[in-house]
Every structure is written in C-alpha cells, then in structure tokens.
Amino acid sequence: MLEFLIHNDVIPADLELGLAHARRARAIDEFQAMLESDLTENKWQEWFEQNHWVLGSDFVRLLDERKIDTRNISDFLMQSYDGFLDIVEIKRPEGGLQFWHSQLDHNNYVPHSDLIKAITQSSKYIHEIEREADSMKFCQSVGGVKTIKPRCTLIYGRSNNWNDAQQEAFRILNSSYHNLTIITFDHILHRAQRILGKAS
Template identity: 65%
Template sequence: MSRIEGRLAKTLLSKPTVVTRAVFWRIPHNSGIEDICLKIGRYKKSAYFSVGEDLETLQPKSELTLVQEEFRALIEFLQESYEPFRQGVKAFIPLEQPFHNENAKQIRALFSLPNKLGLIQFILDNDVIPEELMSGLNQARRVRAVLELQDMLNKNLKESPWQKWFQENSWVLGSQFVRVLEERQIDTQHISDFLMETYDGFLDVVEIKRPEGGMNFWSQTLDHGNHVPSVELTKAITQASRYIYEIEREANSVKFQQRLGGVRTVKPRCVLVFGRSNVWDDEQTEAYRILNSSFHNLTILTYDHVLERARSICGL
C-alpha cells in the first residue's frame, strides 16, 4: 500500500513483467464537496521497477477509470452479488434490502412459472406466505378493485370493461357465488354475461348492462304517482327472465350438464346489474325496494349498490 497526498494505491498482483494496481484519488470542487475516483490498471514493469512507483511513471497495458457514481455502483454490486454468485446462486433477494424495486423482478419471475399448481403446492407445503399476509394481500386486492370501480363509474365505458371487472371481482355480487363458469352459452340463441356456481353447487346467472348510454332506471314520468321501471330496464328484466326460462328448459339436457361441468340446474336465479342510484331520493329508494320484492328469482342491483356492497365488504 502506498500513499501520495490525495491518493491511496495498492498493488493487486505483481508478475515478472506486469503489475496490476488500484488507486483512489480525491477530486476537490469549489463547492467543498469531493469526488472519489478509482483507477485500475495493468502496467509493464520497467527495468528499475520500484514497488512504490507512481502510476504515471509506468507504461500502461490497459487502464480503466471509474468516476464516483460508477465506483459506488460497483461497490454496491460487489456487496450484493459476490457471495451469492460465488456459491452458484443465479438469482436472489438480498434480505438487507428486501423491498428494493429490483427484487420485484425476481418475485414476478417466480410467480410467472407455468406450473401454477406446482407453485401453489410449494407455497402451501413450505408456508411461504403466512395466513395473515395472504389475508392482507386479498384485502389489498379488493380495495384496489373498489377504487378501480369508483374510477370506472366516472367514465363512459362500453360493456366489455365492465364484463372484465365483474369477471375478476365476482365477490362483489355476494358470498353465494363461488365460481364464474367458463361456459356462457345457454343455447344457440341465448348467451348470458356470466353463468355462476353457487356455494351449494347450483347454477345462477348474472346479467350486466353498462351504466352509461342513456340507460335510465326509472321512467321519466310517474304512473299514478308511482315510480315505474324505464323501457330499458323492462327490456333487461325480460331478457333476464328469458335466460332463467331457457336454463330451466335445458335442465335435463345431458350435453348442457356436461358443458357446465356438473353444476346442477334447479330453480336458477338471476342477478341483474343495471343503471345508477347515486342521485335517488327517498321515494325512488322505496320504489326500488318494492320492485325487487316482487321477484322471487331475480335480484336487481344498480352499480352504486355494487359499489356500496364492495366498500362494506372491505370495511371502507
């Protein structure tokens, strides 16, 4: 190790004709801040080579100078990577910095493995994700879905984004539903938005209409002083009732049962999501209660009902 004012040098390796050295030196600035740079070089030995000889007197075979930012990045890389690499680890998460953005790549790579069932079994067998963390993740996912729903209600969206949202968040429709079936077709003429399996293994149907596009819930005029469904809502109710009827007609069809994967078809019910209720007055809210009570196999929800139900489930 040799010291010159503002410098610190060390011989890394000395061979008969070449020497490898590293040197730190300080670069002062008018601001009072100093940069520290690192130079690594391999040099030819002169006939009168001295161990403490300054680098400038040696003839370089190769040199590399790292400015302060590069040097610090190199230090970080060596601290994080050398020991795992020496032990043969190709990818790792440093526990002293577990929440660094770079670590997300490794976690995503793990959860992107094609063998999902094997991954799930590995997680369960080794208690990789504790129960309280699993609950927290599920709660966070649902809260994010609620915020997304609030944002979507402020936009004029087509029906496709709404179908995607309900497909991913069927929990908002009630605890009676445990699964969205891949099958949507009832028969050649009738295709529902969702066919659902209930917790007791029976088939129900969900139909949604986008909240925008002039789809009013109530008629613009009263009938004998009463709020009555709009033409659009009446059409949607008729369509939902038709789906229930056609499902009952297919109840004894072996092919239909096979397409449903064994889900039983007995007295199916329908949830219809239609319109908004965020500006209703007390009379309209009461009329909605009366309207829903008149159906024994159909439940009508507005998008605001779905939002409030989701917020309640999440404790918001």
C-alpha cells in the first residue's frame, strides 16, 4: 500500500475521499440487501443513523436527542442546512404496510390507510415540537438548535414497481403538504446512487 501511494503520488486528502466513497458504496450495497429482508424498524434506524448522508444536503447534523416530550419520541431529530430543527420518521418497507389503496377512487390512486396513519403520526410530531419550541428544557436537549416551523421527512414504502400514474399521484400527494415530505426507500436508494455517481 505504501509503495502504491508513493508511486502514484496519492495525497492524504485524495485517500480520505476515496475511503469515504468506498464506505458509502458499501452502505448502498447493504441498503439494497436490507430491502430484500424482513427487518425490524430498529435495524433501519441503525442504518440511517450511520448513513444519514443519504438524506441529502437538507440536513447537516443528526442530533443525539430523539425525545420530543414524555409521550412522543421521533426516529430522528435533525439540524437542517439553515440551522433549524427538523424531523425524520421511518416506517420499515416490510411488515405489510401499503402505500396506495388497492382500488382507485374516481380513477385516481389514493393513499392507503397505513400511509394516512404514518402521515398523521408525523403531523402530530410536528405539532408537539412546535408546542415545545419555547421550552428551555427542550432547547437544551437539542443542543440549542432553533425550532421554527419544523418540517418532517417521512420515509415510507417501496416505489420500485410503480407505474406512471402512481408516480404522478405521488408527486401530487407530496405537493399537498407544506411541512411534510414523503419519500420511499427506493427514492432514497436512487438518490444515494446518484450522489455516488452510480445511478443510470
């Protein structure tokens, strides 16, 4: 290894970038393998905790605290790129949770009740964080990160076999929320691949 580094004049910064890229590539491979297994939500939380870079540039830091109050515990509290507090909520892609209702309504795809429940839970977290925004105890627990109009990213379900109409319905669904973004595990995978230049 030393001979290779000397011969190819690899500087430490380049080496560090290469190692980081290799770690992320392995993480993507692990993510794909996990999608084929029936894993608990805890396993997914662990993976995202170690690889929160896949959430994109909207978030700059994963906070140590997850508790909103005595009754509500989020999957992750994050510091966004603008310095404010946001939420990430994960629902495992397995376990029988459905994204779209099995029947169309007026020829439209509509969210399944499973998804509506996850959206409701996410909205509840947003509401409770806004209630705690002026609490000195809560502010200290999140390291002083300011809380103004928090947003939530809900990672839910699969989209690898969606048709064009479902993709359009997803776009319309997301546009109806101003403080919530829904993203599927397959969207996460595709974004991670694009970050590493691996997407087709």
